[in-house]
Amino acid sequence: MSRRDVRRLVGVPVVAALAVILAAGILAGPEFGEFHGAYGQMLNRVAVPERHTTNVVTSIVFDYRGVDTMGEEFILFAAVVGVVLLLRDEREPGRDTRGDDVQSDGIRMFGVAMVGPVLLVGLWLAAFGLVTPGGGFQGGVVIAAAVVIVYVTVGYRQWRRFGRERLLDPFEGLAAAAYVAVGLAALVAGSAFLRNLLGNGETGTLLAGGSMSVLNWAVAIEVAAANLVLFTEFLESYVVPHIPER
């Protein structure tokens, strides 16, 4: 019996048991659609009058639970640093590789047509994150996607001009630092960490949220840079072979 068969034999009952326990736990909870979490319902009532931001989810992320988001941002940061440490060390930068110029006109046309709209959607998601659905995390990912489309359109060699660590790393680090700086600025001003110093602004406009907007943009830049650093690292370890063939 192979190791795989043993795993299957042991795995099926164990996984089934885990799934049944999980399902039983969910069924023992409140009925679907009937759970009224007091915290969430309270925030739905008070977030708009208190913070002047109409997207309650974003005001939770950047204000009510802003410290959690800082932790989350540093999980992202730490993971990116981990990937960079694993993949970057043995590479010889700048060594050119294989001709991967884009051959298909269809892909080029698609790329040229899509870059603008995708970038715009990303900026819009980030900018209006405090007003309508969206936010720094979502916007950042879409902005990074726009840059990846540039790679798809122009090929590796041209893309490498700005898909470089030297260009991306500062954004990644500084955006993470900016989040902490906003928090510390509140401490220096004599109030609690991450407290909104810039005032609330007018409800439902781009100016609503005060410090939250700064945090929102810091996260957008951080997420976009993080995604691009990850993309660059994986791409380079594929394109640039680091070890001689055995």
Added chain:
Amino acid sequence: MSILTAIVVAWIFGVGVYGAVVSRNLIHLALCLSVSQSSTYILLLTVGYRHGAGAPIFKGVELGTPAVDPVVQALTLTDIVVGVTVTALILALALDVHRDAGSVDPDEIAELQG
């Protein structure tokens, strides 16, 4: 309806874990973990759902309109971000293992070392 969410969440979780148990490829293993984690998104969002309620966004919506729980939605956002970064880290580790051992099959790697 509760039974349906329970089945969906338990199924996705179970499929992911089972895939990880029998996986013979580290990249496949990373994807199985992602699948398994997706069950938590569904669980969180269904926990926050309220019958007849809208999104917790009050642009052009009168305050006090019933809305679903925004806290679990914020948690789901965190969940997704952490999931993506952890997947990236696992894939980088898989790449590193492949570089050193020349294989991404956990069994083969164990044999090489043992």
